Amino acid sequence: MAFETTSTKSLVVLFGILAAGAALFMALVVFPGSNLIRETVTAEGTILNSSNGQCVVETPDEIPKTVKDCDMPEGSKVTVKFQKGMYEATIVSQP
Numbered sequence: 558m559a560f561e562t563t564s565t566k567s568l569v570v571l572f573g574i575l576a577a578g579a580a581l582f583m584a585l586v587v588f589p590g591s592n593l594i595r596e597t598v599t600a601e602g603t604i605l606n607s608s609n610g611q612c613v614v615e616t617p618d619e620i621p622k623t624v625k626d627c628d629m630p631e632g633s634k635v636t637v638k639f640q641k642g643m644y645e646a647t648i649v650s651q652p
Contacts, residue, residue, distance in 0.1 A: 595640040622646035
């Protein structure tokens, strides 16, 4: 065979390179890079609950958003910024 004259060290390096390449390929196929970077969304919402320095804001995507360091009263209209599909947000402005 062709590998009879190849050293064991060279075969280990070749196997390592092939394994790393296969792992990288599988990582990109299973977890596409586009899922790692989410779109930032800015939307208006209403504060549903405010307690202990946190507020829960209702947004158009129907996922309640948690805002830390919030002392606004319930029913207040706010503009929040959040990652698409996530539940944490920050208040951008108060109309």
